[in-house]
Amino acid sequence: TVEQWTGIYVSVGVAPTKVLSKVANRLSKKNKKETNCVMVLDSEEKIKEALLNTAVTEIWGVGYRYAVKLKEMFSINNAWQLSRMSTEWARKNLGGIAGVRLIKELNGESCVEMKDPLKTKKMIATTRMFGIPVYDIDPLKEAISTYTSRAAEKLRRQYSAAAFISIFVVTNEQKSGYYAYSPQTSSTYIRLPKPTAYTNELIKYAVPLLDKIYTPGLKYLKAGVILSGLVPDTSIQGNLFLSDMKNNARRIMDTIDNINFSQRDDVLKFAASGTKRNWKMRQEMRSPRYTTRWNELCKVH
Structure with a gap:
């Protein structure tokens, strides 16, 4: 396993669609002891419970502005409430076809294909x-x-x-x-x-x-x-x-x-x-690279 060979914990989410898998993955990471970092949504009851425990701000594909809009204008606070909305409503209020796909994904209908990240680029x-x-x-x-x-x-x-x-x-x-x-x-x-x-x-x-x-x-x-x-x-x-x-x-x-x-x-x-490269991007807010740089390892006193 990844943990055994690298010492790095990973979380796994399994569900009928990509969006629901993202939901399962987030909940498995959030509740490590209860889920042992693995969550499988293989029934309607489990899917409903997971959606009820997922805030609208934590849904993959919903940005900050849309989350505020859903809360303030439609009183939608979690993923379950959003999944109950119609595709016509989503087309009008949630970014057109992207919103329709999101609603369908939350209801177990796969619309977002898994793409190969190593696909050959044209540019x-x-x-x-x-x-x-x-x-x-x-x-x-x-x-x-x-x-x-x-x-x-x-x-x-x-x-x-x-x-x-x-x-x-x-x-x-x-x-x-x-x-x-x-x-x-x-x-x-x-x-x-x-x-x-x-x-x-x-x-x-x-x-x-x-x-x-x-x-x-x-x-x-x-x-x-x-x-x-x-x-x-x-x-x-x-x-x-x-x-x-x-x-x-x-x-x-x-x-x-x-x-x-x-x-x-x-x-x-x-x-x-060049050798000095004073023009390089500052990257002052970059998180420390604990797993890939020896000089950035976390120090324990």
Whole structure:
């Protein structure tokens, strides 16, 4: 089990639909001793009891604003009361077809399919806000190189290669007034000579694109890289006139990915990505990563 091998407790919820499974999972987590972290809703009585014990604010698919609306305008306080509403009412007051599906799911009619999280993507993007406003082109090039590296990792993870690469930057053209916010987006792209998944190749084409859209003096708030025109990397032919080392660059990329995945924090990176990265997102409110970082382990005194 997960607990036996990792020491991490998990909770399991089983029910006829995805929404009801979410309800069961939450209740099993909430009442660990009574449920032993496992809850199965296999009868109408159990489903009704679970819905009565689930506040409307805790239903998967109901946001904060809708929860307030349901409470104040319709006196709906729990999932059981919501399940008694008609699909016509849901279509009008609960976001259209999404609300209809929610009502049906609460009543045991499956409407939300279980999707494979590893489904091959048709486009891969990496984008972040900067931790501080950026004005010079050099930090922007570091950011574009870093985001290209991240996107390339995702690309190789699904065994694909990209035929197009595009970059964009978001600026605030209000040069005066730090709190004035008027975002403008500039973007450009290039079609690669041949599809590739190699980080060095993608960086070589991505960074020069920045010269086309960079304007000195503007305040840059965000940047991003998008890889598109994805094809299976097995469809790419080797070059008869290149050395075996260059034709087998995928092995080098796999080695870099494996080291970075096991050691974290980009132990191996390309020089174009920079070393200090003062522009990085601050992430001051991020929760400690107790299970994946030694230096963030919880201390017991």
